[in-house]
Amino acid sequence: MNRFNRYADRLDVSLLKPLFTERGERRVYGRGEPFLTAGSVPRFVAFVESGVFRYTCLDGRGNEHVVGYAFPDEYVCDYRSFICGTAAVVDIRAVAESVSYLLPCTELERYWESGIEGQRLGRRVAEELFAITYDRLLDFYCKTPEEHYLNLIDRYPGLVDVIPLKELASFIGVTPETVSHIRRKLSSKRKS
Template identity: 30%
Template structure:
């Protein structure tokens, strides 16, 4: 498992053998059963996780209605940076949609990663930049793209999730009711 994380880190920055051993001590395995929460609303996000297996959903509870705004799958990092960075309560929720295995690192250990790994801070910056760009793209898409186009983007970004997660979560992510998603899927199938 640690090899997958190390390969991901090494795609972005170089790490020597001593640094690899330190990384292996800083991250530890954690399992979540389907339905378990990585982060509950009002809790402080204490960890960053690296997905080894499974799927997690990011959502908010908007006056009793769950609104999905993202998914994490194998080789993705999982975190609510809005809560994690300032160590403040979260409005977002992160929940396992399948049984999940993650490698997690706590806030203080991440600070050790940044200071003890030569390129640790650079790696952290690169990950945060990716999250920032993805967040802006999602926000822009929600305000400017039609539901049909948002569904097409979902298919391109998460082609392997279509059969792994319930359709009502996909509908929520696209910003429509499940019945509308059925019509979008039907139109999409006819075009193929």
């Protein structure tokens, strides 16, 4: 099955899981509890054992936008802030009760530098995250809202069961009404 975050399909990050589960601290997050708040410098990267984390940011008018998610067997981190050592521009919060293994950023950096395999995996992670970001940028300019929605649902069919319509709309950059319209249109096409 496809994962929401494509890096999890295209990379063998199984080497990292034991690093997190053996050296990391197991932590349970309640619904709405922050993993990282905008303005703070990340100290941890986490492996998500269960639950979902939502990434949001505010625009200049104070409107919140959903910009990402992390699901089970994926990793949660503001990667840009992690690699640059700068304050986060996103909030990352648990959508529901979520269990993760927190690993200090310094531990992960030590792993990247521990040998050729660590360096190679670190480079591949950076390349995949760049590719995902680039693809999303191109999609924003070149695809219709309906194409965005269909791509998302094709990639992660169970998403509509986990994420409310309002958040799904925010993630693809449209209003909830637009998503409702797309759903009605697709439903009527299936009936025809």
